[in-house]
Amino acid sequence: MGAELYAGRMTAAAEGDVTVFLIGMRINRFRALGSWLPVFKAMPRMLRELSRDKGSGMLGYQLLFGPPRVIYVVQYWSSHEKLLAYSVAQDKEHRPAWAAFNRRMREGKGRVGFWHETYVVPAGAHESVYLNMPEFGLGKAAGVVPVGRRGDRAADRLSLKGA
Template sequence: MGKPIEGRTTAAGEGEIVVFLIGMRINSFAALRSWVPVARAMGPMIRELSRDEDSGLLGHQFLLGFPRVFYLVQYWESHDKLFAYASAPDRAHRPAWAAFNRRLREGRGRVGFWHETYVVPAGAHESVYVNMPEFGLGRATGVVPVGRRGERAADRLRMK
């Protein structure tokens, strides 16, 4: 993570955004064979997406929910690009998903998995970062001084 930016900033992105949350929960720490491969599967996919400027992935952030939940926040430019990646037979996701499903069936509940997808229309999201490095959506789209998008959250939300 970079150096803090003094003052108040907001995410520069103003268009539609797709927020994809994905994670795992370790239900049995002793069951390494169940959860370690799941934990390792995300890295190659993120590297693949990050190298492909047309993938639609704007940015991501790994987060921990101690002591047993690990998750990843992803920001996408469209749900179409997210779904295209998820279903592409020649990309890393499909074999990882198939292997995960095999492990899940064999693991008898030792590891949990979840994901949530939110399609947020243009004007229906806002952010503020105070004395923070670029973070979250601001890291994915860049940041601008708050005044450029409105001093108040209500000003930055332009829902019609």
């Protein structure tokens, strides 16, 4: 049947700061396989590497399909410092993939688009609710707890105590 459904209202068990990293591609010319397929295939290698390395700082991720021809990954990190460290690590999958991607982008003449966004979210500035859902998003990355443990209303969960 698939992933376990959590009955009722749940919220992410994440405590403290969270860094949310969105990264994606847009296939501008579908028939230009040589431009976008290697980019598409590189991401799973990096995600496997990060998932195996519990010290990497990546808490979890969600692969999503957006508007036509857009594929993206929402990643949850324990800190932006760990995200940035991974991006420049010489001994990890990202560096060679990034170099190859840049070569393809120069040669590709707009056949594939690329984007990323990074959000550093302080403790108390994020909240979530999942109703009759399997683990998803931040809840999948950090686990879930019943809403009542964090406050019944979004305003309660968005405490911003450190602000």
